[in-house]
Amino acid sequence: MLLKILLPLMTATVLITADYVRPPPRKTLHFPLDHKSSSHPQQVxxxxxxxxxxxxxxxxxxxxxxxxxxxxxxxxxxxxxxxxxxxxxxxxxxxxxxxxxxxxxxxxxxxxxxxxxxxxxxxxxxxTPPTEFPITFAVAGDLGQTGWTKSTLDHIKLCEYDVHLLPGDLSYADYIQSGWDTFGELVQPLASARPWMVTQGNHEKENIPFFKDGFESYNARWKMPYEESGSTSNLYYSFEVAGAHVVMLGSYTDYDENSDQYNWLKADLSTLDRKKTPWLLALFHVPWYNSNTAHQGEGDKMMEAMEPLLHAAGVDIIFAGHVHAYERTKRVYNGKSDPCGVVHVTIGDGGNKEGLAHKYKDPSPEWSVFREASFGHGELKIVNSTHAFWSWHRNDDDEPVRSDEVWITSLISSGCDPKDNKEAREVLWSP
Incomplete structure (x- = not known):
């Protein structure tokens, strides 16, 4: 019955730009000095x-x-x-x-x-997560270490989730390395109890020309299963859980057609068994479809290189961060609505110290469905091989208020199997 009631949401086309009045971001949290013994495990x-x-x-x-x-x-x-x-x-x-x-x-x-x-x-x-549906992902990017971050984490804790997905910008240490330590302590209660799968953002770079390469702190502290997925870099990898294949990509490492990341991605996607993993998700930091005035065009080059690959493989949903606000699109490809395209979700609203991105383009693009400049988190419950329920929860009221929700039908069950598409076959399986 619930499915019948909510199914009409899947085809909703009316743009919603919320007029909620956001309070200012809260201050960075302060942590007391740690007096534990030198061998005491920390930041688990x-x-x-x-x-x-x-x-x-x-x-x-x-x-x-x-x-x-x-x-x-x-x-x-x-x-x-x-x-x-x-x-x-x-x-x-x-x-x-x-x-x-x-x-x-x-x-x-x-x-x-x-x-x-x-x-x-x-x-x-x-x-440990289940090996079959249903499975629930918590999603929140651009966390930082403010009072709003704590609210986001408190609300995620209320969600009965199996895996946390984080599309970049974790600690906002920004070269001050003790910030990585305080972030590790802040997230330990959640991150020690459920798997956290992360990818890097611009605040993880921390490179100093001619002296320090980028991502040294991130790579040392947040090791992901890149080797298990055939990748040669901790900045991009994939994993499978229940019936979902999840691709974590790097917005700040080479991604053109001659790059290692591109070649790895093509190989990873070309070997998928969509009967085993009917859902295909992707995460990276810089959004490709963004109607906020912040960070306009920054993802265009990556989109030009990689969007054909992800579309050819039949990616269902892409999660990005970077823009400190929330936005959800229709299924879209090549700048236009496409029933076999991808639902893009920008969710860089975890609670960081830089505050929110308040301004949106007006008029909005035809592919934008819902947008709001508030802190919050998302929950993706994949119910079965054909349907998933996505909800976004604003936390500016100190309560997790569900502000956006939609049922999403998997592409594989919607007649969009890439193996039936000549263009997709040429993009994904050509030499």
Whole structure:
């Protein structure tokens, strides 16, 4: 019955530009000095690491602390152990602690595990995602470390989600490396309990010409399953969970037709089994379809290079950040509405210190459906192989107010199978 009531939303075409009056952004959070022992695990977070495996990451100030994770399905009973490795980095006058990464598994799906890092410290727990529908993703980008960030995280905690997707701009440390440490502490309660899958944004660059390459802090701290997906860079990778194949791309690394990222993406998409993964999602930082006046045109070159590939593969939804506001489009391709195109969602509204992007283009493009300059988060519940329910929750009232929602039908079930499309075959499967 619920499906019958909400199905008309899938074809809604009326543009909504909300007139909600946003309060100003809140101040950056302040964190007390940490007096824990040098071997105490801090900034714990987890990520998916291939089929039935989880990567546990944490930091200790003691370089001799072991990269050991003990875990089991009962509190205080650790029947299994995983051993990993540790790295560290220096940045100007800053020296990181030991950054530990340990892959554990194989794990049972949809199961709560209890674990301990480094042989000591408090017991943590996480829940593995399911291997079949339904599955729920929480989505929020451009987080930062403000009071609004905390509101966003508090609201995400209320959502019964399985995996968090973050399309770039995590800590807003912006060269001040201690900002990465405070961000790690801020997100630990959520990031240690559910997998966080992230990609980089412009605030992760932190490059200093002739002295420091970009993304050193990001790559050291937030290791993603790039090797498991055949990628050679932590800046782009893919993973599969339940019936979804998710592609995480880099807006700030080479993406033209001669680049490693482009060639990897083409190879990744050309081998998909859409019976196994009927849903195809993509994330990157800079939006391609954006009617906000902020960051206009910044994604055009990447779109020119990669949009044909993603369209040919039948991507259902693209999530982007960068613009500090929310916007959802119709299915669109090559600048126009297209029933076999992609739904683009800009969700760079996690709560960062730079505030909101208030101004939109007027008149709006015909492909824009809903737009609002507010902080918030999104939830994507993929119900089955044909239908998913997307909702966006404004948090400016300190309550997660559902402001936008729509049922989305998968392209594969809508007669848009790329293998039936000659143009798609030429783009995706040509030499």
């Amino acid at each position: 977070h987890i990520s998916l690491a291939g089929n039935k495996h989880i990567r546990v990451s944490w930091i200790t100030s003691d370089s001799s602390s072991p990269s050991l994770v003990e875990y089991g399905t009962s509190p205080g009973k650790y029947n299994f152990k995983g051993h990993g490795d540790a790295t560290s980095y220096s940045y100007l006058l800053y020296s990181s602690g030991s950054i530990h990464h340990t892959v554990i598994g194989p794990l049972e799906h949809n199961t709560v595990y209890y674990y301990r890092c480094g042989g000591q410290g408090p017991e943590q727990s996480f829940k």
